[in-house]
Amino acid sequence: MPGQKISLKSLLALIVVLIVLIGLFGYLNARGEKLAEGTIILKAGKQVIGEITIEDVEKLPAVNKKVVINSTSGLSKHKFTGTPLAEVFNHFDPQIVKQYERVITRGVDNYVSGVNMEEVLEKNNVLLVYADNGEPLKSKTGTSGTMRIIILNDLYGQRFTNYLVEIELE
Ligand SMILES: Nc1nc2c(c(=O)[nH]1)N[C@H]1C(S)=C(S)[C@@H](COP(=O)(O)O)O[C@H]1N2
Numbered sequence: 001m002p003g004q005k006i007s008l009k010s011l012l013a014l015i016v017v018l019i020v021l022i023g024l025f026g027y028l029n030a031r032g033e034k035l036a037e038g039t040i041i042l043k044a045g046k047q048v049i050g051e052i053t054i055e056d057v058e059k060l061p062a063v064n065k066k067v068v069i070n071s072t073s074g075l076s077k078h079k080f081t082g083t084p085l086a087e088v089f090n091h092f093d094p095q096i097v098k099q100y101e102r103v104i105t106r107g108v109d110n111y112v113s114g115v116n117m118e119e120v121l122e123k124n125n126v127l128l129v130y131a132d133n134g135e136p137l138k139s140k141t142g143t144s145g146t147m148r149i150i151i152l153n154d155l156y157g158q159r160f161t162n163y164l165v166e167i168e169l170e
């Protein structure tokens with residue numbers, strides 16, 4: 001049957017289409033996995049909607065807070081500098097705090113935690129910090145700056161995501 005024969009031309013066209021698709025998926029995938037401390041990928045669900053760098057956050061209103069973190073390994077004292085997470089969202093898009101209910105935070109070590117948007121909207125509660133005692137926060141490998149979430153109303157440091165690389169809105 002002649003209809004069953006595939007011409008060389010259409011076979012080549014098919015191969016070209018497949019190669020382009022593989023390249024495109026590879027590119028999109030590589031983009032999605034670019035997780036480096038000092039930059040936070042902002043996602044709405046699975047979709048990337050932007051990036052926030054330490055330099056961006058330093059331009060927002062600064063807040064200094066003395067915090068004692070209570071953990072199973074004991075107490076650690078800090079003098080954090082950061083900005084309310086709500087300021088970061090509002091700077092990005094004022095609709096964010098109205099449109100989403102949950103904020104899921106992920107560290108470079110894949111530590112995942114979260115806060116509700118109501119908590120983010122409370123005054124002096126959820127901060128995105130980048131310095132301690134006037135020094136930049138050290139990344140997991142100690143080589144560069146990093147950011148972390150702190151929650152002033154929490155009794156324990158469990159939800160204080162260190163080495164923050166991703167924020168997902170839900
Ligand atoms: N990325 C990341 N953040 C994290 C953790 C972690 O393992 N990885 N541990 C949490 C816990 S259980 C506590 S008590 C605090 C400890 O904060 P510290 O490391 O500044 O003492 O960080 C929290 N944030």
Ligand SMILES: [Mo]
Pocket residue numbers: 070071072157158
């Ligand atoms: Mo902890």
